């Protein structure tokens with residue numbers, strides 16, 4: 427059972443994909459509906475049902491006279507400028523703010539909501555099925571108790587990794603935030619290569635998709651390192667070794683990933699301004 431904010435409700439701003447996934451996870455892990463207030467002018471129907479079925483409070487806009495224990499920001503970055511100012515009254519000395527908005531810095535959040543205990547978190551899309559991973563950075567105002575509470579709230583979507591500097595969030599974004607797209611593209615590349623090797627396109631896609639999904643699940647369940655799991659399927663002089671000789675060559679995948687992650691990180695820095 428999760429620790430719940432003692433200083434006020436968990437106020438969730440935005441019950442879309444990410445906010446909705448978090449709310450679903452909180453309720454499953456023992457947070458009482460009555461301890462959560464969702465502010466969203468038009469939550470999607472599935473969310474409206476989740477809210478109604480679990481006795482979660484809901485408002486279209488920030489009500490007067492409430493101080494949030496946790497203010498959880500899960501709206502699109504582009505609308506944060508408009509969404510944040512009316513929320514200022516929800517922030518008191520005991521409030522911890524958590525933002526999952528990509529690219530929105532602590533300075534930006536502070537410029538709208540004032541100096542407060544604030545956490546910037548970067549989840550990724552597998553959070554939708556409780557299998558994400560989240561990088562998080564807490565500013566100096568966040569107390570140990572608040573950090574523990576935020577950790578509990580974030581971990582409903584998968585493991586939480588705390589980083590030492592806010593700049594590290596840009597690298598987290600490049601590795602795990604954007605990372606699922608790299609893996610989906612790997613599936614596309616493997617399927618296309620399979621088609622070129624003579625398989626029907628749909629068969630090649632099914633093989634590639636299930637291979638990546640199954641390998642991911644094996645990685646998830648096994649205590650072994652990724653390198654060990656790779657070695658386990660690589661017999662000397664065999665077919666896997668022949669393919670890995672290409673993929674692991676000096677001009678193989680590693681330099682491409684170095685460039686790709688550096689580009690994503692640079693873009694995250696640019697977007698943060």
Ligand SMILES: NC(=O)c1ccc[n+]([C@@H]2O[C@H](COP(=O)([O-])OP(=O)(O)OC[C@H]3O[C@@H](n4cnc5c(N)ncnc54)[C@H](OP(=O)(O)O)[C@@H]3O)[C@@H](O)[C@H]2O)c1
Nearest residue numbers: 440441442443444465466500501502503526527528549551
């Ligand atoms: N999706 C991901 O995998 C992912 C990963 C990492 C970080 N994030 C971050 O999570 C945040 C949310 O992304 P998302 O994909 O969940 O977006 P989303 O599905 O569009 O959810 C945002 C929700 O906020 C609602 N909303 C709009 N205006 C509002 C207001 N004034 N007050 C309260 N709620 C309002 C939206 O309603 P309408 O639809 O009616 O506008 C929608 O229900 C973003 O900042 C994104 O960077 C997402």
